[in-house]
Amino acid sequence: GPRGRRGRRCCRPAQPVWVAGGGRGRSAADGRGRAAGGAGWAAGPCRAQSRWSSAETRLCAPRGGSCPPRYPLRCRSQAASGRGAARRGRLRATMLLGASLVGVLLFSKLVLKLPWTQVGFSLLFLYLGSGGWRFVRIFVKTIRRDIFGGMVLLKVKAKVQRYLREQRTVPILFASTVQRHPDKTALIFEGTDTHWTFRQLDDYSSSVANFLQARGLASGDVAALFMENRNEFVGLWLGMAKLGVEAALINTNLRRDALRHCLTTSQARVLVFGSEMAPAIFEIQGSLDPSLSLFCSGPWEPSAVPAGTEHLDPLLEEAPKHLPSRPNKGFTDKLFYIYTSGTTGLPKAAIVVHSRYYRMAALVYYGFRMRPDDIVYDCLPLYHSAGNIVGMGQCLLHGMTVVIRKKFSASRFWDDCIKYNCTLRPVVHQGHHFRCSSGETEAQGPWG
DSSP states (O other), X not given: OOBOGGGOBOOOOSSOEEETTOOSOOOGGGSOOOOOSSSEEEOOOOOOGGGSXXXXXXXXXXOSOOOOTTSOOOOOOHHHHHHHHHHHHHHHHHHHHHHHHHHHHHIIIIISOOOHHHHHHHHHHHHIIIIIHHXXXXXXXXXXXXXXHHHHHHHHHHHHHHHHHHTOOHHHHHHHHHHHOTTSEEEEETTTTEEEEHHHHHHHHHHHHHHHHHTTOOTTOEEEEEOOSSHHHHHHHHHHHHHTOEEEEOOTXXXXXXXXXXXXXXXXXXXXXXXXXXXXXXXTGGGSOTTOEEEEESSOOGGGSOTTOEEHHHHHXXXXXXXXXXXXXXXXXXXXXEEOOOTTSSOOEEEEEHHHHHHHHHHHHHHTTOXXXXXXXXXXXXXXXXXXXXXXXXXXXHOOEEEEOSSOOTTTHHHHHHHTTOXXXXXXXXXXXXXXXXXXXXXXXXXX
């Protein structure tokens, strides 16, 4: 291969190299790499700095090797050099401005002995005279946004302090929402087009609370919930909260050891799972605590569920729908647990208290100027904080209608939004990326 001075091998660039003042270079095998004339791409071996003329500048650094330290390459591009010069110029200007401000400050106080008010105005005028108007322009353009953000923070903080004094909880706040909108649609499950009003959601959750109380659960106990997105998911954990039972929301992607770990560490006395998750329960049936009660919600097939499992749906229909006695829970007590995905080890539980649930939902509600007549499209997992708090919290706390989808679908996104007249949806970066990468569809219309 080509060699530099003293027989040292030079690195070979992995891509053509732009040479200013040169033309299409010769093959890298000829060992010269000198352009024939005119500007163009030159493919050739790296050259020691002494072998390059001042008119030749490389715009891309070589890859796949490194040259001897004693023969540095001229690999700095003209564009990078220009950016570096501009950066150094801005740094010098900033240092000069700082030195000038310090000099004016010392001269005004030590020599002229001016009061601080006049010194402040002098520094301000000097700053504006040195180009500080850009800061003023930015300040004027953003001050309304900053004031609005500060007002939202103060409003939410005042409500949190009020609910702390009154010992409010999420079920109590939901009860006030039901009183305001009893017959308004609260939940819509896209999979079956099932509509629940706020009164129906309240009755279902009360049935859950009364049923669990009849089975011996009390405030402070834990019940695990292992189910895909649907209306019953919300009613189940809300009913548990009405009784003071803490729900452990299990990630539906967990299997075997990770799933067993979540059920064991949560010390759950009851496991409610959807019929679609029965195969995952079968895999760990032998290692489950014999005292753990199993209940299945959804289509019932006795041979498809583990032995000893009871069908939950008919049991809830027979349970009373009156509001159970209020548990001894406050605004800072535990509401439910959210588990990590377990990609870096066994899943870990994050504790969500009532105040945290309200604070996250309220900051989004007031920060984005939402209204009770908005319709939220919630396609995120309900075992996750984004789907269950940011999305579902708008329904339970502020009376908004939420459309629940089992899983996110980029191809069906706009169709669902138009069908249900959705105006908002909780967003994560990956979902927005998939949506933007799915291509344009006819259903987008004015949405696209």
